Amino acid sequence: MTPFIDTHCHLTAPQFDEDRDEIVLRMKAAGMTAAVTIACDDEDLPKLAALLPQYEGFLFGAWAVHPEYPDHREADVDEIAEVASRPGMVAVGETGLDFYWCKEPLDWQRARFRTHIAAARKVGKPLIIHARDSEAQALEILRETRAGDMGFVMHCFCGDAETALAVVDAGGMVSFTGNLTFKKNDALREVARAVPLANLMIETDAPYMAPVPYRGKRCEPQYCLEVARTIADVKGLPLDEVLPQITANSRRFFRV
Numbered sequence: 001m002t003p004f005i006d007t008h009c010h011l012t013a014p015q016f017d018e019d020r021d022e023i024v025l026r027m028k029a030a031g032m033t034a035a036v037t038i039a040c041d042d043e044d045l046p047k048l049a050a051l052l053p054q055y056e057g058f059l060f061g062a063w064a065v066h067p068e069y070p071d072h073r074e075a076d077v078d079e080i081a082e083v084a085s086r087p088g089m090v091a092v093g094e095t096g097l098d099f100y101w102c103k104e105p106l107d108w109q110r111a112r113f114r115t116h117i118a119a120a121r122k123v124g125k126p127l128i129i130h131a132r133d134s135e136a137q138a139l140e141i142l143r144e145t146r147a148g149d150m151g152f153v154m155h156c157f158c159g160d161a162e163t164a165l166a167v168v169d170a171g172g173m174v175s176f177t178g179n180l181t182f183k184k185n186d187a188l189r190e191v192a193r194a195v196p197l198a199n200l201m202i203e204t205d206a207p208y209m210a211p212v213p214y215r216g217k218r219c220e221p222q223y224c225l226e227v228a229r230t231i232a233d234v235k236g237l238p239l240d241e242v243l244p245q246i247t248a249n250s251r252r253f254f255r256v
């Protein structure tokens with residue numbers, strides 16, 4: 001069994017309060033060697049800080065105030081950089097632009113994004129990017145700030161192939177979640193086919209977005225194997241060729 005990594009989940013979510021330890025056991029039993037769990041606001045951060053030391057070397061963290069939250073306190077570059085440099089913290093994010101939930105004027109969202117990019121530069125750690133209906137606009141800011149220097153991943157990628165290849169060109173990674181497995185998403189699978197294997201990562205966004213055949217259930221990190229299976233399918237390669245490469249990409253990107 002090839003080891004694999006979920007590069008984006010939310011294990012601090014209340015959906016896991018009853019059985020978080022059992023879930024970690026299931027992740028390990030499924031062959032996972034690491035997961036990156038992301039805290040999205042000030043209340044989530046202490047939960048993450050409590051969780052990481054329990055699973056040192058297996059769970060890694062990232063924190064930033066999510067672009068969907070207009071009314072949250074803004075941390076400054078120094079504070080974000082300090083948090084990102086704590087043990088077990090491997091990235092700044094998720095951050096970016098969300099034009100689906102939030103509507104213009106979004107100057108606050110762009111300003112927050114730029115603060116997060118500056119913090120990532122300060123600590124030399126990569127960025128986890130959330131871009132919903134805003135892939136091209138987020139990429140423009142990432143290009144302009146040369147975020148490729150630190151590395152960035154477009155998480156839960158839902159854009160087109162042209163944008164995905166522009167991400168790669170700008171020094172970024174493209175990560176797919178469970179929606180890649182959904183029956184109606186042929187167009188997204190075409191995007192996955194177009195992205196070089198060296199630039200792909202997999203994730204669940206658990207507890208959300210469970211892939212087929214778990215669709216509609218609470219998502220658990222080990223289900224990201226189904227995303228890798230779909231990537232292998234669309235590329236016409238065996239899973240045991242695709243998975244080691246994806247795992248190596250994730251290790252290199254997060255330095256875990």
Ligand SMILES: [Zn+2]
Nearest residue numbers: 008038094205
């Ligand atoms: Zn997320």
